[in-house]
Amino acid sequence: MTRETDRRGFMKLCGKTAVAAAVAGAAVRSATAPAFALDNPPRARLVTADGKPLMASRLPMHANWIFHYPYESTPVLLIRVEDPAPAMDVEDRDGKAYTWPGGVGPGGSIVAYAAICAHALSYDSKETSFLNYRRKRNEMSGHGRVITCCAHASVYDPAAGARVLAGPAKFPLAAVLLEHDEKTDELFATGIAGSELYKEFFKAYRKDLRKEFGRSKYRKRVEGDVTAMPVSGYSEDAIEC
Amino acid sequence: MARKKKTGLNRREAIKAASAAALGAAAGAGAGSGGALGAEKPLKVRPPSAFSRQAEVPGFGGTRVAVIGGGWSGLETARQLKKNRRDLDVVLIEKRASFFSCPLSNLWLVDRIPLDDLTHSYIDAAHNNDYTWLHAAVVDVDRHKRVIYTDQGWLTYDFLVVAPGIDYDYTRYGVADPGDAARLRATYPAAFMAGSELLTLKRKLEEFDGGVFVLTAPPGNYRCLPAPYERACMIAGYMKDNDIKGRVLLLDSREHPPFHPDGINEAIRDLYRRYVVRIGGVNITGVDIGKRRIETEMGEIVFTDAAIYPPVRGSRVLERFGIADMKDPGRFADIDPISYRVRGDERVFVGGDARPMPFIKAGMAANYEAGHIARVITSQMEGKDLSPLSSPGLMCYVAVNAKPLQSVAFKISFGWVYDRGTGEKRFMQKAQAFPKRSRSLGKANIQWGRGMFQEMFYNSL
Numbered sequence: 025m026t027r028e029t030d031r032r033g034f035m036k037l038c039g040k041t042a043v044a045a046a047v048a049g050a051a052v053r054s055a056t057a058p059a060f061a062l063d064n065p066p067r068a069r070l071v072t073a074d075g076k077p078l079m080a081s082r083l084p085m086h087a088n089w090i091f092h093y094p095y096e097s098t099p100v101l102l103i104r105v106e107d108p109a110p111a112m113d114v115e116d117r118d119g120k121a122y123t124w125p126g127g128v129g130p131g132g133s134i135v136a137y138a139a140i141c142a143h144a145l146s147y148d149s150k151e152t153s154f155l156n157y158r159r160k161r162n163e164m165s166g167h168g169r170v171i172t173c174c175a176h177a178s179v180y181d182p183a184a185g186a187r188v189l190a191g192p193a194k195f196p197l198a199a200v201l202l203e204h205d206e207k208t209d210e211l212f213a214t215g216i217a218g219s220e221l222y223k224e225f226f227k228a229y230r231k232d233l234r235k236e237f238g239r240s241k242y243r244k245r246v247e248g249d250v251t252a253m254p255v256s257g258y259s260e261d262a263i264e265c
Numbered sequence: 266m267a268r269k270k271k272t273g274l275n276r277r278e279a280i281k282a283a284s285a286a287a288l289g290a291a292a293g294a295g296a297g298s299g300g301a302l303g304a305e306k307p308l309k310v311r312p313p314s315a316f317s318r319q320a321e322v323p324g325f326g327g328t329r330v331a332v333i334g335g336g337w338s339g340l341e342t343a344r345q346l347k348k349n350r351r352d353l354d355v356v357l358i359e360k361r362a363s364f365f366s367c368p369l370s371n372l373w374l375v376d377r378i379p380l381d382d383l384t385h386s387y388i389d390a391a392h393n394n395d396y397t398w399l400h401a402a403v404v405d406v407d408r409h410k411r412v413i414y415t416d417q418g419w420l421t422y423d424f425l426v427v428a429p430g431i432d433y434d435y436t437r438y439g440v441a442d443p444g445d446a447a448r449l450r451a452t453y454p455a456a457f458m459a460g461s462e463l464l465t466l467k468r469k470l471e472e473f474d475g476g477v478f479v480l481t482a483p484p485g486n487y488r489c490l491p492a493p494y495e496r497a498c499m500i501a502g503y504m505k506d507n508d509i510k511g512r513v514l515l516l517d518s519r520e521h522p523p524f525h526p527d528g529i530n531e532a533i534r535d536l537y538r539r540y541v542v543r544i545g546g547v548n549i550t551g552v553d554i555g556k557r558r559i560e561t562e563m564g565e566i567v568f569t570d571a572a573i574y575p576p577v578r579g580s581r582v583l584e585r586f587g588i589a590d591m592k593d594p595g596r597f598a599d600i601d602p603i604s605y606r607v608r609g610d611e612r613v614f615v616g617g618d619a620r621p622m623p624f625i626k627a628g629m630a631a632n633y634e635a636g637h638i639a640r641v642i643t644s645q646m647e648g649k650d651l652s653p654l655s656s657p658g659l660m661c662y663v664a665v666n667a668k669p670l671q672s673v674a675f676k677i678s679f680g681w682v683y684d685r686g687t688g689e690k691r692f693m694q695k696a697q698a699f700p701k702r703s704r705s706l707g708k709a710n711i712q713w714g715r716g717m718f719q720e721m722f723y724n725s726l
Binding site: 117152261 | 633657658659660674676699704705706708709712713715716717719720723724726
């Protein structure tokens with residue numbers, strides 16, 4: 025039997041069980057699909073726990089809020105800093121420069137970053153939030169108005185593209201791009217800039233994420249509205265350090 | 266058949282005879298079996314055949330950097346070397362079948378974390394970080410020919426990083442005879458070299474029915490300075506939790522602990538006053554294993570069970586490779602403390618707890634330092650110089666309450682600074698204490714380890 029007939033025989037066999045094969049094929053495809061395709065990011069409107077749009081002007085000063093984007097399980101810190109945060113260039117994990125577009129909303133003061141530490145992937149979960157923004161001077165980091173990851177004391181500047189201020193992290197947290205609708209005062213998450221670590225994140229915490237968000241839902245992209253709330257309301261323990 | 270029977274009888278008879286005519290009979294039995302073996306023809310000594318063949322590593326022609334030792338230092342060195350230069354042929358040589366972490370192990374001792382957190386696969390580490398793991402024990406290194414001899418064959422190297430860790434030095438506890446030292450180590454293991462010692466300590470704890478459990482904190486720069494205190498708290502917590510009428514007796518060679526002790530002292534005072542007794546300034550001069558007695562300059566201490574932590578020294582393989590500092594009583598590596606290079610050998614480096622420098626011997630320090638050593642090596646390949654090591658603030662957690670888990674923390678930075686007074690580089694270590702114990706720090710303590718394991722074994726950021 026030649027290789028060709030072999031193949032034909034196989035095709036025939038497939039024809040008989042077409043539906044099953046298609047299903048199997050789809051399963052294989054989704055299992056090997058890239059963890060994240062940046063080229064088509066979802067557009068999500070931020071809403072509060074009651075389902076109403078989050079008004080940018082109502083986001084309290086020094087807010088340490090959380091929502092999930094671009095996947096159902098990937099946490100993002102939503103922060104309102106005191107002063108306008110202008111656009112600036114920062115470097116990604118490969119040392120390549122990219123432009124962080126700066127804050128949006130009132131006074132350009134609302135910013136958002138993936139709450140997945142760029143050092144060793146600690147993150148904000150329902151049980152414990154290791155990354156938090158605090159106005160007051162952190163005991164551990166010695167800095168105020170910064171995002172600190174309490175696991176290894178990496179410190180990021182939210183007003184400057186989350187560049188690293190201290191600790192073992194070597195590159196900024198991935199920035200979540202925001203859009204502010206001046207007419208309605210609504211906020212939208214529209215994409216990611218910088219070093220996204222979702223592939224690594226899923227690899228590291230798949231077991232926990234499956235439990236918390238559902239077997240496959242954890243890597244489903246968000247659609248429509250996403251709920252934003254204070255970290256203290258989301259997490260049992262928003263760690264201070 | 267006949268021989269088997271004979272040995273079986275030998276033992277039984279020996280015990281029987283021992284009760285009748287004690288010593289003489291036992292000695293006779295020993296001599297008898299020795300004589301039977303001695304009658305055989307002596308074997309001709311031959312080098313093992315492993316030496317004559319090449320170890321099976323998928324060499325691909327690039328510059329090879331071999332790393333001996335897969336602990337916190339070696340694992341991170343291998344990973345960082347590949348991160349710096351993908352074209353390097355990095356081979357990590359480790360004799361253990363799987364990794365077992367010493368950091369976090371005190372938490373596992375009292376079931377605060379599962380064993381899964383501590384044990385990891387070298388296959389995963391090598392696969393995820395794109396280097397080769399050679400599962401072999403290194404027997405010798407020929408630095409002139411740049412050949413490493415292992416029980417799995419030989420391999421050559423262009424650069425070599427030796428990260429073998431520590432060994433125990435029982436002579437400084439007055440146990441000079443190697444046989445006695447081995448017996449002491451087997452009976453009351455220190456459990457500061459991970460693996461079986463820790464498994465034994467956990468079993469001892471679970472079998473402990475009451476009495477005095479002795480821990481010791483040796484003199485010198487021992488591995489993980491606050492760990493004996495953390496262990497005292499965890500064991501005390503276990504006793505308290507299980508209603509065991511026991512006490513942890515912590516014998517510290519120093520009058521005062523070698524770190525800011527407020528948070529730990531407070532926890533002992535608040536939680537374990539009836540369970541932990543610390544005696545400072547204890548100079549141990551001998552151990553009587555049979556009588557379960559520690560001899561000190563202050564007198565004798567009788568215990569029920571113990572984990573006796575002796576002073577540490579550089580791993581003995583350093584001497585074997587000819588790179589130990591024989592003038593140093595600790596026999597640590599003879600390296601230039603700035604470049605980590607073995608003196609007189611541009612191609613060999615030593616990292617991790619075998620280093621002679623005075624900074625802390627702990628996983629997080631070895632981990633950070635490893636990145637520096639990897640950069641020293643790749644910079645050297647490119648003919649560039651690298652500024653000396655200077656670490657950011659690195660977190661070190663110490664669990665002080667077993668249930669609920671609460672920890673205190675230290676932020677430690679170390680490295681070389683320029684001294685304006687002398688115009689030379691001077692070594693500096695700074696520690697900031699976070700003495701207020703909390704559940705938050707307890708959680709951070711666990712996450713600290715999980716993050717590090719992620720980094721070393723699964724996700725290379």
